[in-house]
Amino acid sequence: MNRAAYLSAIPLVLCLAGCAKKQASTAQPAPAAYGTAIVVSSGDKQVAPTGALLSDPVVVQVNDASGNGVTGAPVWFDSEKGTAFDPxxxxxxxxxxVTTNANLGGxxxxxxxxxxxxDAAGKRIDLAIDEVALGYEGQLGRTLNEQYCVRCHNPESTAVRVSNYDNLTTKPHPFTEGETLNKMSSDDLIAIISHGGPxxxxxxxxxxxxxxLNKKEVQALVAYIRAVADPPYQHPGVLYAKQ
Ligand code: HEC
Known part of the structure; x- marks a missing residue:
């Protein structure tokens, strides 16, 4: 073996030990097929604290023109506001x-x-998946909601909580119902929470x-109601600024 051939063989030998693993983790498999649409299967509309992992994974599906799932199609996620995806x-x-775990930004x-x-022609197809990140105030509101409100406002029962919804003559709204709750001013929300229906x-x-509840807690509930509204709540100030 001449000297040049001997030297060029060194990295190869070193690589047998260390590189195989490294390459496997960074290598991206090549697409085997392409679809025409991408839809969300589950994991959208979750609510989590800022900087936290969403409790359920996000699952998206790539379909062909007749709406059937396509195997081996590429899917990639863009980090928005510091959200990290794995993978x-x-x-x-x-x-x-494709199932991914999303960790919301700060x-x-x-x-x-x-x-x-x-798609097969290389044209990018996009999907937006809605999630909500709660700051400190919203998190406090979420805890208070679990403690005091959800048993009447959410018609669903869980393993630990039986909903009181069916017993009520007048049906309250889940706080996610933006169509109703976005129309109420923050003063009205504070009034009904503090003084009751009348x-x-x-x-x-x-x-x-x-x-x-003290004023700060009532305020936190309002912040929570605003944060989870679907469609999203737009602060009146934002509307004025747009007009
Ligand atoms: C015992 C059942 C019950 C509990 C507990 C309860 N609510 Fe209500 N809530 C109602 C009912 C019933 C209405 C509907 C009143 C109406 O439309 O006349 C209502 C209405 C509301 C409304 C007006 C929007 C809507 O849903 O119609 C808000 C806001 C509200 N409640 C907030 C809260 C908050 C915040 C809590 C927890 C701190 C809470 N509620 C706890 C029964 C309850």
């Missing part, structure tokens, strides 16, 4: 799906996570919480 790139599985508010695939000429089945 950020993958090929769809045998049901046409800003509170509405997140539109972006997932993409491409405070706004509404049913007395909505109890007053002004004795149980």
């Amino acid at each position: 950020a790139y993958a090929l769809t599985d045998s049901s046409g799906q 800003m509170s508010g509405n997140y539109k996570l972006k997932a993409h695939t491409q 405070g706004l000429n509404k049913a007395s089945e909505m109890p007053p919480f002004g004795y149980t």
Whole structure:
């Protein structure tokens, strides 16, 4: 073996030990197929604290023109407002799906996570996935909601909580119902939470919480109601600024 050939063989030998693993983790598998659409299967509309991992994974599906899942199609996620994805790139599985864990960024508010695939012609196809990150105040409101409100305002029962919704004559709204709650001013929300239904000429089945909760807590509930509204709540100031 001449000297040049001997030297060039050294990295190869070193690589046998260390590089194989490294290459496997960074290598991106090549797409085997392409779809024409990308849709969300589950994991959208979650609410989590800022900087936290969403409790459920986000699952997206790539479909062909007849709506069937495509196996081996590329999917990649864009980090929005510092959101991290694991994995950020993958090929769809045998049901046409990719599952990723999303860790929200540090800003509170509405997140539109972006997932993409491409069609056979190389054209990018985009999908937006809505999630909500709660800051400190919103998190406090979420805890208070679990403690005092959800049993009437959410018609669903869980393993630990039986919903009282069906027993109520006047049906309250889940706080995610932006169509109704976005129309109420923040002053009205504070009034009905503090003084109960009659405070706004509404049913007395909505109890007053002004004795149980302090102003900061009522404010935190309003922040929570605003944060989870779907469609998102737009502060009146934002509307004026747009006009
Ligand atoms: C015992 C059941 C009950 C509990 C507990 C309860 N609510 Fe209500 N709430 C109602 C009912 C019933 C209405 C509907 C009143 C009406 O429309 O006349 C209502 C209405 C409201 C409304 C007006 C929007 C809507 O849903 O119609 C807000 C805001 C509200 N409640 C906030 C809260 C908050 C915040 C809490 C927890 C601190 C809470 N409620 C706890 C029963 C309840």
